[in-house]
Amino acid sequence: MKYYLHSIINSLHQITSYAALLRKYPDKIDEYTHLIEHTAFSIDTNLQELFQTNHTPSDEYPKSLNTNVASGKRVLIVDDMSENREILSDIFQTLHCDVRSASGGLEALQIVGSFAPDMVCMDILMPGMDGYATAAELRKAGYEGTLIAISALKEDLSKSVFDAWLFKPFTAEQIISLLASQSISRGDITEVSLDFSPLSVAFRKELCSALEHGALSQSEKLVEMLEAGEIKTWLLERLDLMDFDAIINALSVDVD
Known part of the structure; x- marks a missing residue:
């Protein structure tokens, strides 16, 4: 429950912030209108998931997240x-x-x-x-x-x-x-010998964007849509290790 409330409250505050910025920079109406619409969609998605899911104290955050990563910091x-x-x-x-x-x-x-x-x-x-x-x-x-x-x-x-x-x-x-x-050590670069060309450029861009924004659940949903195989297995393993850089580096080749 708290996970969704954090997201909804934050989104509401952001809409207020965007409205203030829009008043300050009226020439950027298209940019801020898009941000407000995107944030409103995020609220709608969270509300739908909140009322469609049975929540218990143990599943406030996605189970794959290590919620102890910042403990004591x-x-x-x-x-x-x-x-x-x-x-x-x-x-x-x-x-x-x-x-x-x-x-x-x-x-x-x-x-x-x-x-x-x-x-x-x-x-x-x-x-x-x-x-x-x-x-x-x-x-x-x-x-x-x-x-x-x-x-x-x-x-x-x-x-x-x-x-x-x-x-x-x-x-x-x-x-x-x-x-x-x-928190993952960047000392060693993960060697990848897989051919990612079967993945569309649109898919790779969407997955990289999700990872760059720390959206683990969205990334997992995208990867789960793939057919079973070495690529899917490797991506899920990297997600489990929170090794976002390895995925982004592997998929960014020839994307631009």
Whole structure:
């Protein structure tokens, strides 16, 4: 139940945020209208699943998720909107994290010094010092933890110093999946000898997009649609290990 409530409440807050951005940037009506429609569809999907499924305390999150991945971690949440801070705090506290929050970049820089967070989850559009500037200052000050951007904006690769990018509206599942994939050692590149050419470009793009957003359940549903064989087996094994990078690297060849 909590999994769906997190997702629905977050989506409602995001619609409010998009409406505010639309008033500020009326020339981007098509972009924000699309985001609002997409978020409304997400709410509708969650409500349908909520009322069609029998829930017990043990299945609040998909069973394939390792909900202990962040247990005991120190997390700093940086967002100028109190609603977003509350949602993220609730999610991380559910995962047994030690959570602090800041309403802006300058406050975040002060807290990091005494709190020493393992990860910082940060909005991009903030008054004063934005997310990019704050992240850059953290790195300049020697911060070596994980920096996660949580924003409705597309990542600017020319100036990003973030380790991961999570698009709003996010879900608790996406955060858990992202943290699990970040915890995997990147030292060794997974060797793949399979031929993925039988998979359509559209399928590969959709699966890679789901993985990049930490949407484990959606990724599993896509892979389950495939016919039994080596490709399906390999993909399911990688998903079980949360090795999203291996899948993305294997499927991204010749996709563009």
